Amino acid sequence: MIPENFSKALLRSAKNDVPLPNAKVRAMAHVEHALADAMQAAAAGNGALVAAKTLATVKVAVAAAVLAGAAGLGGGYELGRTSAPPVKITSAPTARAVAAEASALPVPAAVLARRPAASGAPAEAAAPADVCTAAEVVKADKCSTPKPGSSVTFAMKTRCSEASLDVFWVDESCREVFRGLVAPGATFWQDSYEGHVFRVRDHATHRLVSEISPARLEAAQDRAKYWKGPRTELPLVVVHEGDTPIPESPVPECTRGGGRGAVLHVKNERKTEPIALMRVDFDCKETGHPQMIAPGTVAEVGCSEGHAFRVRDASGALLTDVVPTFLDTSTYLTVP
Amino acid sequence: MPSFPVPVSRPDRPQRGAVARVSDGAARVRTCMDTHYDAVWRFLRRLGLAPADVEDATQKVFLVFAGRASAIDPGAERSFLFASAVRVASDARRKRARSREMLADEGESFDVQDPSPTVEENIDDRRMRRWLDEVLDTLSEEHRAVLVLVDLEEQTMADASDVLGIPKGTIASRLRRAREVFEESATALKAKLEKEV
Numbered sequence: 001m002i003p004e005n006f007s008k009a010l011l012r013s014a015k016n017d018v019p020l021p022n023a024k025v026r027a028m029a030h031v032e033h034a035l036a037d038a039m040q041a042a043a044a045g046n047g048a049l050v051a052a053k054t055l056a057t058v059k060v061a062v063a064a065a066v067l068a069g070a071a072g073l074g075g076g077y078e079l080g081r082t083s084a085p086p087v088k089i090t091s092a093p094t095a096r097a098v099a100a101e102a103s104a105l106p107v108p109a110a111v112l113a114r115r116p117a118a119s120g121a122p123a124e125a126a127a128p129a130d131v132c133t134a135a136e137v138v139k140a141d142k143c144s145t146p147k148p149g150s151s152v153t154f155a156m157k158t159r160c161s162e163a164s165l166d167v168f169w170v171d172e173s174c175r176e177v178f179r180g181l182v183a184p185g186a187t188f189w190q191d192s193y194e195g196h197v198f199r200v201r202d203h204a205t206h207r208l209v210s211e212i213s214p215a216r217l218e219a220a221q222d223r224a225k226y227w228k229g230p231r232t233e234l235p236l237v238v239v240h241e242g243d244t245p246i247p248e249s250p251v252p253e254c255t256r257g258g259g260r261g262a263v264l265h266v267k268n269e270r271k272t273e274p275i276a277l278m279r280v281d282f283d284c285k286e287t288g289h290p291q292m293i294a295p296g297t298v299a300e301v302g303c304s305e306g307h308a309f310r311v312r313d314a315s316g317a318l319l320t321d322v323v324p325t326f327l328d329t330s331t332y333l334t335v336p
Numbered sequence: 337m338p339s340f341p342v343p344v345s346r347p348d349r350p351q352r353g354a355v356a357r358v359s360d361g362a363a364r365v366r367t368c369m370d371t372h373y374d375a376v377w378r379f380l381r382r383l384g385l386a387p388a389d390v391e392d393a394t395q396k397v398f399l400v401f402a403g404r405a406s407a408i409d410p411g412a413e414r415s416f417l418f419a420s421a422v423r424v425a426s427d428a429r430r431k432r433a434r435s436r437e438m439l440a441d442e443g444e445s446f447d448v449q450d451p452s453p454t455v456e457e458n459i460d461d462r463r464m465r466r467w468l469d470e471v472l473d474t475l476s477e478e479h480r481a482v483l484v485l486v487d488l489e490e491q492t493m494a495d496a497s498d499v500l501g502i503p504k505g506t507i508a509s510r511l512r513r514a515r516e517v518f519e520e521s522a523t524a525l526k527a528k529l530e531k532e533v
Contacts (some may be wrong), residue, residue: 002529007522010471013464014488017378019391028369033436035362035402177388 011046131161143174148193151223153258154331156188164203187282189257210335220329232262245317252282253323259305268293280308365402382484383425418499474521479514
């Protein structure tokens with residue numbers, strides 16, 4: 001049916017065009033992640049200061065974080081932007097929500113300053129620079145099947161030591177849809193379905209690095225059933241007045257994807273001192289968004305079952321680790 | 337190629353530390369994203385960006401804003417965002433033209449949760465928007481930006497002049513010409529569609 005006043009109708013139709021429901025949330029989380037990383041990089045007073053000053057593009061934001069060796073942007077992108085499915089984003093806290101909660105109390109500089117380097121830091125684990133640039137270009141001819149199979153969660157670790165990678169989902173029409181940016185050496189998690197195809201390209205050159213179609217592990221549960229129902233209540237974490245710091249050590253376990261929505265309660269029984277809840281990302285690094293918990297209060301933290309945390313006192317000393325308790329049935333891949 | 341100006345900003349302000357500037361920006365970015373995200377997204381979409389690129393481009397616009405928030409006068413946020421969007425759209429189009437993959441005209445962003453087709457009620461709207469984009473594609477970049485700003489985003493000619501950094505008189509003449517081309521293209525498209533029916 002073609003309207004009588006066609007040109008006016010065309011103009012009117014634009015008004016109803018709106019972004020996807022979670023687009024703004026994803027964007028906010030992404031921008032705030034980039035801001036927090038840039039601030040951290042700038043505060044560290046290292047080479048990333050220059051990048052943070054000119055924070056203007058995604059590339060620069062990534063460069064700031066990478067140069068600073070600060071928070072893993074791979075995880076940040078995943079949480080905040082396009083790699084996690086909308087259902088997960090709504091149940092898990094966005095960086096925005098965390099930052100908003102944290103902003104109620106000032107974060108002592110010591111908390112940020114005393115964070116140790118991640119265990120198995122990407123730069124150390126990464127292969128030589130030419131692994132990605134010299135990777136043989138694979139043929140890109142697969143598309144996602146229109147009726148995908150069972151749910152699959154996969155973790156893709158990049159062996160690139162310098163190149164950032166773009167991950168694209170190849171839809172059933174064979175179009176590439178951007179899903180996320182993976183920093184060198186970082187891990188990218190994605191909830192998907194069997195039969196879905198992803199292409200991995202060099203962020204700078206758009207050169208094809210790999211084409212993957214992750215298969216589901218036999219033990220993996222169907223997400224459609226597993227993610228239903230109320231959120232999982234994670235074991236209560238209580239910080240007592242007399243708790244003394246434990247020795248500083250690398251993060252025992254990284255955050256993992258694929259878990260269902262969960263809620264974590266952290267109780268600060270101290271009378272005068274706040275504590276800081278630090279999120280751990282997919283590469284075992286503490287992210288730059290501590291949530292400060294006031295004395296005598298209980299913080300409720302929306303998260304997923306696979307999320308890991310650390311608790312620090314106001315001086316930045318490590319008090320305890322909160323590790324994931326669920327069965328990880330993700331498919332692990334390495335690219336290239 | 338059009339030469340779009342540097343967005344409205346205050347480069348003459350004293351330079352401050354990077355941390356302070358980024359920190360100041362965070363609160364404004366939140367407010368601005370809440371208020372203007374949809375408008376910026378829609379503006380970029382109507383400037384001709386493929387659906388798959390719009391979300392990225394919108395984020396890029398707000399990242400630019402975040403990096404320069406301290407230099408933008410209160411009240412000038414929307415103009416700055418639209419001006420940045422014009423440049424980001426221009427860059428994105430160039431990049432897309434260079435890339436090997438060509439996206440189809442139609443399509444929505446990927447949604448893992450529900451990859452099924454859009455519900456029927458939206459089909460008419462989507463079809464109209466596809467036709468709208470088809471008609472807008474017949475305009476030059478300069479004319480398209482003016483038409484989208486004034487007729488779709490309901491900016492005044494003065495605002496459009498600020499955003500695009502060109503005199504009001506030029507805006508008026510471009511708008512007049514843009515509307516003529518739009519009308520001609522819409523009429524031609526309508527005739528074509530009626531013929532097909």
